[in-house]
Amino acid sequence: MKTIIFTLTLACVFLSMQITAQDNHMMRQVPAVKRAIAVITPTKGNTVRGTVTFEQTEKGVRVVASLTGLKHGKHGFHIHEFGDISSEDGSSAGGHFNPMGMPHSMPTSKKRHAGDMGNIEADENGNAHLDYIDPIMKLDGDHSIIGHAVIVHEKEDDFKTQPTGNAGPRAGYGVIGIAK
Numbered sequence: 587m588k589t590i591i592f593t594l595t596l597a598c599v600f601l602s603m604q605i606t607a608q609d610n611h612m613m614r615q616v617p618a619v620k621r622a623i624a625v626i627t628p629t630k631g632n633t634v635r636g637t638v639t640f641e642q643t644e645k646g647v648r649v650v651a652s653l654t655g656l657k658h659g660k661h662g663f664h665i666h667e668f669g670d671i672s673s674e675d676g677s678s679a680g681g682h683f684n685p686m687g688m689p690h691s692m693p694t695s696k697k698r699h700a701g702d703m704g705n706i707e708a709d710e711n712g713n714a715h716l717d718y719i720d721p722i723m724k725l726d727g728d729h730s731i732i733g734h735a736v737i738v739h740e741k742e743d744d745f746k747t748q749p750t751g752n753a754g755p756r757a758g759y760g761v762i763g764i765a766k
């Protein structure tokens with residue numbers, strides 16, 4: 587008899603633990619991120635400013651960048667690993683965001699850093715616009731870009747030099763946050 591009661595008690599404890607675990611799991615579920623934004627400010631000695639928005643679509647994440655204050659020409663444009671823009675030169679943002687251990691490449695490559703957005707080109711007035719759909723980057727899950735940083739470089743990304751694209755110093759930066 588004692589054995590039966592003991593077994594039943596154990597079963598009850600086990601069951602309640604399972605229910606608690608399930609409740610915790612359900613409470614942790616958050617709605618999917620549909621939109622994100624990085625507000626770009628200049629590193630020391632530079633003047634670039636603007637916004638980069640990320641929006642989930644059926645084909646991938648639509649990236650729309652609108653920047654001012656750039657030098658005329660192409661500028662390497664990446665998501666870097668750390669959302670830490672505390673350094674004056676942008677070095678605290680680390681290297682390219684690369685959760686899948688891929689080589690550096692262009693945004694149209696299958697094998698590339700998740701953060702490789704290619705180049706953004708500024709006109710004679712220093713204004714730059716970019717609008718494309720990225721099939722690799724994610725707004726949710728283990729490889730989410732949320733909390734990482736957008737970096738705008740002074741020079742053009744050559745899509746060859748590993749692992750940076752040889753895009754030179756960092757002209758501007760912004761942390762990617764969840765948007766409405």
Ligand code: CU
Nearest residue numbers: 662663664737
């Ligand atoms: Cu970069």
Ligand code: ZN
Nearest residue numbers: 682690699702
């Ligand atoms: Zn890269």
